Amino acid sequence: MTQQKNVLVFRPLPEDQLARLQAAHHVTVADPRKEPDAFAAALATANGLIGSSHTVDAALLDAAPKLEVISSVSVGVDNYPLAELHKRGIVLCHTPDVLTETVADTVFAILMATQRRVVELSNLVRDGRWNKNIGEELFGTDVHGKTLGILGFGRIGQAVARRAALGFGMPVLYHSRRPVDLATQAPELQGRATHTPLDDLLARADIVLAMLPLTDATRGMIDTAFFARMKPGASFINGGRGATVNEEALLHALDHGTLRAAGLDVFAKEPLPADSPLRTHPRVTPLPHIGSATHETRHAMAELATTNLLQVLAGEKPTAPYDTTAA
Numbered sequence: 001m002t003q004q005k006n007v008l009v010f011r012p013l014p015e016d017q018l019a020r021l022q023a024a025h026h027v028t029v030a031d032p033r034k035e036p037d038a039f040a041a042a043l044a045t046a047n048g049l050i051g052s053s054h055t056v057d058a059a060l061l062d063a064a065p066k067l068e069v070i071s072s073v074s075v076g077v078d079n080y081p082l083a084e085l086h087k088r089g090i091v092l093c094h095t096p097d098v099l100t101e102t103v104a105d106t107v108f109a110i111l112m113a114t115q116r117r118v119v120e121l122s123n124l125v126r127d128g129r130w131n132k133n134i135g136e137e138l139f140g141t142d143v144h145g146k147t148l149g150i151l152g153f154g155r156i157g158q159a160v161a162r163r164a165a166l167g168f169g170m171p172v173l174y175h176s177r178r179p180v181d182l183a184t185q186a187p188e189l190q191g192r193a194t195h196t197p198l199d200d201l202l203a204r205a206d207i208v209l210a211m212l213p214l215t216d217a218t219r220g221m222i223d224t225a226f227f228a229r230m231k232p233g234a235s236f237i238n239g240g241r242g243a244t245v246n247e248e249a250l251l252h253a254l255d256h257g258t259l260r261a262a263g264l265d266v267f268a269k270e271p272l273p274a275d276s277p278l279r280t281h282p283r284v285t286p287l288p289h290i291g292s293a294t295h296e297t298r299h300a301m302a303e304l305a306t307t308n309l310l311q312v313l314a315g316e317k318p319t320a321p322y323d324t325t326a327a
């Protein structure tokens, strides 16, 4: 039997996963947004943290001197100070793979909605403004057969590429630091996805998808020069992290450049501030960070995060550790 430890749950967990933790450990549930004092008190004795969407910094770690593991209910790890965790020997775990296909579905939904103006035209019907056959000023742009350029050709980027190439006959170009070995990683994309220098990708893609993690290298990477190099009339989709994009540059490209439209699931600041022009821009389809937000997938993420936490607290190797030395 594992020694009982102190676990701090900082975002709601499904009941069955909470019960798994409670069966093995002393568990405190305290959301820092709602119960900052209870959260701070539990932090002082916590051996394990589990949750998501909360920025962990060195000061928080100082207040958690017994911490052995943080189990994030997310695949992205940009909320965590990786070097600090490594220095302090705190294990970080995350939830890759279980959300890949769902996020790829969401990205494809935004892509389709953006190209075919689905939300805008649905609102026209809902608002009682459908009083004649729509004319070409409201036509969309084809998806099938168009060229998709992907930055961030990892698990989710490749899952989107499969939908695009195999389902919609779209040639896929991808840019990454090194070519992906399609023969071993994604054989079905051989001959359908091509490693392409960034300039070339931007000049040729009809739709550019960013599916990047937020790192020092990717923060603000999608800037004025990036949009200026995109093919005139192309669209931009972001399913990765908002802060990889300079949002002023994006707005400028929409209003004064040649960007046709943008579909965004993520923003530099979330929830999107009420005064953000991206909220109401006629050629932006904004979504409230719903990439993985299905009942099945959110449960699978919570289950994997719970398993990771229990494994580390039992002295075992977790199913999905994150390498805190990785750049």
Ligand SMILES: NC(=O)c1ccc[n+]([C@@H]2O[C@H](COP(=O)([O-])OP(=O)(O)OC[C@H]3O[C@@H](n4cnc5c(N)ncnc54)[C@H](O)[C@@H]3O)[C@@H](O)[C@H]2O)c1
Binding pocket: 075, 076, 077, 096, 097, 099, 103, 151, 152, 153, 154, 155, 156, 157, 175, 176, 177, 211, 212, 213, 214, 215, 217, 218, 239, 240, 241, 265, 266, 289, 290, 291, 292
């Ligand atoms: N919108 C959502 O709800 C949602 C859901 C899940 C994940 N995400 C985001 O998507 C990201 C990707 O998830 P994943 O599971 O595919 O991760 P992954 O690690 O499998 O893929 C990320 C890819 O980006 C590449 N990359 C990193 N830095 C780069 C750079 N500077 N230039 C070019 N390529 C670079 C990596 O080599 C890797 O191939 C996550 O880190 C997260 O931020 C968003």
Ligand SMILES: O=C(O)[C@H](O)CO
Binding pocket: 052, 073, 074, 075, 076, 077, 099, 291, 292
């Ligand atoms: O990284 C992730 O898993 C998603 O963005 C949800 O936070």
